Amino acid sequence: MPVFPDLSNLSSNSTIGNLFALPNNSYPFYWLWIMSALWLIIAFTLYFKEKERKVSGNMLSSMAVSSFAILVLSAIGTFGVGFISLQIMLYILIFNLLIIGIWIFSN
Amino acid sequence: MDFIKTFTNIALIGLIVFGMMSFIIITQSDNSVSTGINTNELINATYNDLYANLSSSQGDAQTSSDTFGSITPSQSFGELEVTSVVSPTRIFKTISIGLWNILIQLPIKVLGVSPIVASIISSIIILLLIIGIWAIWKGVINLN
Numbered sequence: 001m002p003v004f005p006d007l008s009n010l011s012s013n014s015t016i017g018n019l020f021a022l023p024n025n026s027y028p029f030y031w032l033w034i035m036s037a038l039w040l041i042i043a044f045t046l047y048f049k050e051k052e053r054k055v056s057g058n059m060l061s062s063m064a065v066s067s068f069a070i071l072v073l074s075a076i077g078t079f080g081v082g083f084i085s086l087q088i089m090l091y092i093l094i095f096n097l098l099i100i101g102i103w104i105f106s107n
Numbered sequence: 108m109d110f111i112k113t114f115t116n117i118a119l120i121g122l123i124v125f126g127m128m129s130f131i132i133i134t135q136s137d138n139s140v141s142t143g144i145n146t147n148e149l150i151n152a153t154y155n156d157l158y159a160n161l162s163s164s165q166g167d168a169q170t171s172s173d174t175f176g177s178i179t180p181s182q183s184f185g186e187l188e189v190t191s192v193v194s195p196t197r198i199f200k201t202i203s204i205g206l207w208n209i210l211i212q213l214p215i216k217v218l219g220v221s222p223i224v225a226s227i228i229s230s231i232i233i234l235l236l237i238i239g240i241w242a243i244w245k246g247v248i249n250l251n
C-alpha cells in the first residue's frame with residue numbers, strides 16, 4: 001500500500017508553500033489539474049457574462065484572458081509561494097501562450 | 108490575411124511571449140529562486156533568441172527607412188518605382204519568419220505538437236507573406 005505524505009511531513013518552520021506542495025509528492029500533476037479547472041472556470045464565466053451582455057460571446061478571447069490570469073497565478077505559485085513544480089509551470093506556460101497566440105492570429 | 112496583418116500578429120505574439128517570460132524571470136529573481144525557469148535549455152534559448160530578434164528589428168526598420176529615403180523619384184511616367192518597397196517588405200518577411208521559427212519550437216518540444224502540423228502552418232504563413240509582399244509590390248493592397 002502506498003504511503004502518502006501527511007501533515008507529519010511538515011517541519012515546525014514550514015511555510016504555506018510547503019503545505020500546498022504536499023500533494024506533489026504523491027501525484028505530480030495535482031496542481032496542473034487545479035490550474036486547468038481554474039482556467040476553465042474563468043474562461044466560461046467570462047464567456048457567459050459576455051453572452052449575457054452582448055447576446056453573442058467570443059469564446060477564444062475569454063480563453064485568452066483566462067490564460068493571462070492563470071499564467072500570472074502560476075508564476076506566483078511557482079516562484080513566489082513555491083507549490084507548483086517547474087516542470088508543471090512549463091506546461092502551463094506553453095499551453096497558455098499557445099491559446100494567446102491563436103487568439104491574436106484569429107483577430 | 109494580408110502581409111501587414113500577418114507581420115503585426117507575429118510581432119505582437121513575439122512581444123507577448125517575451126513579456127510573459129520577462130515577468131516570470133523578474134518574479135523568480137525577486138524571490139531569489141535557485142532553480143529558475145531559465146535553467147530549462149529551451150526556454151533560455153527562446154528567450155535569448157527573442158531578445159536578439161526583437162532588438163534587431165528596430166535596426167532593420169531603420170535600414171528600410173534609409174533605403175526608402177535614398178530613392179530619387181526619377182522614373183519615367185507610367186513606370187512604377189518598387190525599389191523602395193522591396194527592401195522593407197523583404198526585411199519584414201525575414202523578421203516574421205525568424206520570429207515564427209523561434210516561437211513554434213515551444214509547442215513542438217514541450218507539448219509534443221507534431222512537426223508535420225507545425226510545418227503545414229509554417230508553409231501557410233510563408234505563402235501568405237509572399238503573396239502579401241507581391242500584392243504590395245504590384246500596388247494591389249492600399250497600405251493606408
